[in-house]
Amino acid sequence: MAQSGAFLRLENVSKTFPGVNALSGVGFDVRRGEVHALIGENGAGKSTLIKVLTGVYQPDPGAIIEIEGKRVENLTALDAMRRGIIAIYQDFSLFPTLTVKENIAFSEQIERHNHLVDWRGMEKTARKALESLGVSIDLRARANTLSTARQQLVAIARALVYDAKLLVMDEPTSALSSGEVDMLFKIVRSLRDRGMAIIFISHKLDELFSIADRMTVLRDGRLIGTAPTAEMDRKKLISMMVGREISDERMRGKGAGDVVLEVKNISKHGNYQNVSFQLRKGEVLGITGLVGAGRTETVLSLFGMNPPDSGEICLEGKKVMPRSPAEAKKLGIAFVPESRQTEGLVLQQDAEGNLTLPVLKDFAGRSGMIDFKKRRQRAQELIQKLNVRPAYPGMQALKFSGGNQQKIVVAKWLATNPKILIVDEPTNGIDVGAKAEIHRLLRDLADSGIAVIMVSSELPEIFSISDRILVMRRGRITGEFDGATATQEMLMEKAVLA
Amino acid sequence: MSERLKRMMGHKEVSVGAMLLGIMLISWLFNPTFLSFENLMDVIKSNAVLGTCAMGMLLIIITGGIDVSIGSQLALVTVLTGQIMNRTGFDNIVLIYLLGIAIGGAVGLLNGLMVSRLGLPPIIATLGMASVIDGFLRYYTNGTWINQLPQRIIDFGLTKFFSFRNLNGSEIGIPVQFLLFALAMLTTWFLIKRTMLGRSIMAMGSNPVSAQRIGLNNRRLTTFAYAFSGMMAGFAAMTYTSIMKSVDPNAFIGYEMNVIGAVVLGGALLTGGSGSVLGTFLGVMLFAFISNGLTLARISTYWQSIIVGGIILLAVSFDMVKLRREERRQTKVDIDMTAQGRGVA
Numbered sequence: 001m002a003q004s005g006a007f008l009r010l011e012n013v014s015k016t017f018p019g020v021n022a023l024s025g026v027g028f029d030v031r032r033g034e035v036h037a038l039i040g041e042n043g044a045g046k047s048t049l050i051k052v053l054t055g056v057y058q059p060d061p062g063a064i065i066e067i068e069g070k071r072v073e074n075l076t077a078l079d080a081m082r083r084g085i086i087a088i089y090q091d092f093s094l095f096p097t098l099t100v101k102e103n104i105a106f107s108e109q110i111e112r113h114n115h116l117v118d119w120r121g122m123e124k125t126a127r128k129a130l131e132s133l134g135v136s137i138d139l140r141a142r143a144n145t146l147s148t149a150r151q152q153l154v155a156i157a158r159a160l161v162y163d164a165k166l167l168v169m170d171e172p173t174s175a176l177s178s179g180e181v182d183m184l185f186k187i188v189r190s191l192r193d194r195g196m197a198i199i200f201i202s203h204k205l206d207e208l209f210s211i212a213d214r215m216t217v218l219r220d221g222r223l224i225g226t227a228p229t230a231e232m233d234r235k236k237l238i239s240m241m242v243g244r245e246i247s248d249e250r251m252r253g254k255g256a257g258d259v260v261l262e263v264k265n266i267s268k269h270g271n272y273q274n275v276s277f278q279l280r281k282g283e284v285l286g287i288t289g290l291v292g293a294g295r296t297e298t299v300l301s302l303f304g305m306n307p308p309d310s311g312e313i314c315l316e317g318k319k320v321m322p323r324s325p326a327e328a329k330k331l332g333i334a335f336v337p338e339s340r341q342t343e344g345l346v347l348q349q350d351a352e353g354n355l356t357l358p359v360l361k362d363f364a365g366r367s368g369m370i371d372f373k374k375r376r377q378r379a380q381e382l383i384q385k386l387n388v389r390p391a392y393p394g395m396q397a398l399k400f401s402g403g404n405q406q407k408i409v410v411a412k413w414l415a416t417n418p419k420i421l422i423v424d425e426p427t428n429g430i431d432v433g434a435k436a437e438i439h440r441l442l443r444d445l446a447d448s449g450i451a452v453i454m455v456s457s458e459l460p461e462i463f464s465i466s467d468r469i470l471v472m473r474r475g476r477i478t479g480e481f482d483g484a485t486a487t488q489e490m491l492m493e494k495a496v497l498a
Numbered sequence: 499m500s501e502r503l504k505r506m507m508g509h510k511e512v513s514v515g516a517m518l519l520g521i522m523l524i525s526w527l528f529n530p531t532f533l534s535f536e537n538l539m540d541v542i543k544s545n546a547v548l549g550t551c552a553m554g555m556l557l558i559i560i561t562g563g564i565d566v567s568i569g570s571q572l573a574l575v576t577v578l579t580g581q582i583m584n585r586t587g588f589d590n591i592v593l594i595y596l597l598g599i600a601i602g603g604a605v606g607l608l609n610g611l612m613v614s615r616l617g618l619p620p621i622i623a624t625l626g627m628a629s630v631i632d633g634f635l636r637y638y639t640n641g642t643w644i645n646q647l648p649q650r651i652i653d654f655g656l657t658k659f660f661s662f663r664n665l666n667g668s669e670i671g672i673p674v675q676f677l678l679f680a681l682a683m684l685t686t687w688f689l690i691k692r693t694m695l696g697r698s699i700m701a702m703g704s705n706p707v708s709a710q711r712i713g714l715n716n717r718r719l720t721t722f723a724y725a726f727s728g729m730m731a732g733f734a735a736m737t738y739t740s741i742m743k744s745v746d747p748n749a750f751i752g753y754e755m756n757v758i759g760a761v762v763l764g765g766a767l768l769t770g771g772s773g774s775v776l777g778t779f780l781g782v783m784l785f786a787f788i789s790n791g792l793t794l795a796r797i798s799t800y801w802q803s804i805i806v807g808g809i810i811l812l813a814v815s816f817d818m819v820k821l822r823r824e825e826r827r828q829t830k831v832d833i834d835m836t837a838q839g840r841g842v843a
Binding site: 077078081093094095096097098102106107109110111114115116117 | 691692693694695696697698700701703704705707708709711712713714767771772
């Protein structure tokens, strides 16, 4: 560690969005010559914090931002960049059709206010930046022809040209092989040793312990604590990450019935490996794990959208292998996707149209014409059953609140009389009151005999209605727990370490 | 070295050039006069208008936009300048060229403002513009030709450089239109390759969000591209008048397809951020030689339109298939990498 002293200091940073406190009163500092890990579950406030310190968001009044000991007001994105605060996002923000040379050195040309392009100067700058990283990449190659790892190196080199003093890396290892991760870490350490401050965001705790000098944990928009890595261990870190209060009581079902679905050892290359589990009538099976653990990929394969390479799926004792959503629907499997707006609803259509879409054939007479009276009737039944508000079948789907939209999506699939209902992050972006209602609804559906699979990153949600809980990590099932006795620590340990 | 070779083969210009050579060879086999200096110069002269317009269109396509009012712009400029020359006898070549460029530039600027300021989709903005201009011209000209043009403009159009007489006694040389086309190419090449303005437009077309992030003014860049294309269209319109020695208000119906087709044949992606002057030149020549070859082979113009359209569709589909395959390969690599990571950890 070459130099010490804080490069950037934040105090009392809050950021409120309508209805959400994304950050409340966070204090945080990054020193020259340190790798500072920023840790927290999804939605803990990491990305909001990054956007504040790169000037993309303005914090609520009362916040203090100090750069190199001087207080800064109204930090804008361009300001932050000129002061050497550079973020490398997961998509790298490169110019895909331009050369490596231009990607690295173009911004320098702009800052100089040149009228003509100084190609030689760009080449020199780009070469120097890559050399100081100790890598060689063909300067004339187009960025979109490079591997992910090399694109990332180009993004880092570009940050050097900006004279970066604080480099923010958002999940930099998520698309790298282990060899590439080693190389990246070598580069990160050498940048640190040259006095650069680095904020490193990752879900992979083992990596954080090997690269970070200090760690800061956020949870629900609050600062939980900052500590040197040497004083931390995995147990402590996990307890800091999860310590969330679980106020909701756990809703218990009437008990599970016969096995409806049995998944035996299914694998899909690069998605999930050797996944096996059973699903019983009348139970809610919660599947949790970090983003990217392969949960959605696994349940999509049951719905025919991501068929496994190997393994067996048995539905009520019969071997099946749905190859398309239409086949899955025929088998009695329903799927409510995470992004209900883009994948679950036809937003411009009215509630009635959405509700009856999967079963439109039922209303068609011999001539193929739709019996609208019958359709309206069915829509009203569903609206009543799920308590969709307002109860207007003729209202456009996009005008309903998030919670009621979700009810419409669930109702739409109920119309098909499924045996199995799969829901992916069912309360994502839904306010607290509606959340409880959705949970109640899912629980009731299970009690009425439908087998429910719920994928969720939110542990309180998992606990609130699951009879059994599966934890996935890196494409494998790493733990199975009884919903009544599991604790957050038990789940988190399996999710990040196992 | 192999890396260099691979990079070269990856360039669009190489495959377009190879296709061009193939077409030339076939045409020559069908009709040996095809490769005569006279015929080659003729082809270039009669496609100088197309080529000049293609240079402007190239810049628009680099931004990820499109301009379907190019044909109407040409018609407008030829009619207005033709009227002026016809009525007043005004015959200063330089000034009349500048006037044409100014009219085209003004229309292009309007297009650019509609796209960048009002946020209209380029195809809608320029389609509307085309409709307005076409309606105006029909009202104003009633479809009548302008035939009486000053002698100086006619002489100018017939100018040839380095000319000599061949055995049959006809004059052979480099037509002035060839030089005008070369000037348009050189200007565009300089803009795209050497100026920050051109590079910034290229960067914006490649990734608008990143361009904004590094402080580029996307609106201004977009506006400029459309205005530049309009100026090129104005320039091309004057060249057209110099070739035809008359003005036909209906000469450019459907012309935008030829221009866009030539640029796309030349390897520019409609998604923006790529394309070059060399590639576009080769695309124009490819377009020209296919038409010329078909004419020499005495295939009817109806069939020519069908064949040329088919070739454009093929070329674009080929690009799209290649792009999709590349994308698929890339995601596969990414997934493989993560899988490896999993295995070790």
